[in-house]
Amino acid sequence: MFAGDVKELWRYPVKGLRGESLRSAVVDFDGLAGDRLFGLFEPGSDNAVWGGSHPKMMGWEAAWPAQCGCADAVSGDPVLYEPGGAAWGASEAGLPERLAETIDAKKGVEIRKVKRDYGRILVVFEASLRKLSEQMGREIEAARFRPNVVVAADLEPFAEYQLERGLPIRLGDNEFTLQKPCERCVLPSWEPHGANVRDMDLHRHIIKELDNHFGIYLRVSDPVTIKVGDAVSA
Template identity: 30%
Template structure:
């Protein structure tokens, strides 16, 4: 393995941090991110459902949900969720006005609700167990751009929690090679557990002007077994900040 995998070696530095307070909605960029054993603090507390059927939003599987990643989400100072549809205003999410705005944007009745683990009235269960931390490197984004020059591998398309800036390594998606390794990022320690297998979500237009592009996924299928980025287990909780070094510790 090259120097990028040597114990103690600085593989790169954090250049972006995101949490996703509402599943499938756009993420929230952070100046620092607290990480506990379950992942980023306040990540995926809420979800979006079809009010008539109870169906949970699945932008990867149904065109009716394709507008969802264009809806912005953030946590207010009091911890309450706020959402904003394109060209709209920020609205408290657990409010009829927010549901009306989302429904008008999507073209059917939809409602934002807390997941059941929050214990609130009207809560529901998520459709999958979230991975603790999703890490992606700029080197892998550069490799995707090399293979698909007309594409836009904007990191928001892939919804990482942590983006690590590192030098491009032509012909390689480096973090895929880190499976089983332990890394330290600031106060945080992680074990790289699994590659992140990509689905149709990556080809859909995203909030912030990220256009739809079916060749993004086709390129990953052909060149990296569907994968981009990695899922990590939390070995030691801590806070991460832009500029923090990413080091191999085992």
């Protein structure tokens, strides 16, 4: 049906913040290890503070510190980097105040673990990114869509949305299951590095021309390791 390979792997330790590039990653039923484990919330509530309402969040980065020489390890708390480059441990006392100040969160923020009922990884295809860029007349970065995996494959642009749900898709030696296309929120319309600039034309195009979808979700039951360069096929 199609064949290709994994070009990029990404992990986002804190929802809404920029993430980190990986060479390999462990994936299981809960999703990619260390991905979107933390979120920002209004203090004392379950109201999420997210990039769609606070796009300056994407000026911050989050990463898991390297341990035992393995940059892909996940242990302890992630490290957050503010736009100027200063590093903060996720549990540092002054971090919530600094976050709130820099992302214009008037009610303040708390950083805490996110409750997840299921796991999945988000895959986008280079051919679709190139076609979307052609349609918009400018480069559209993969970072706008916050993928876990970027794939190059001999698949026509946007053909991934016609694939049958439940289809087995192999990444390396591992068989994943296609869950569904990713329905997009407003986040891809915001500049993905925290510039607080919105591309409304892109938002309208995704809704009108792509049925408000970009990327597909895959799931796996047992723990597996995927790597940049792994073959991809279905």
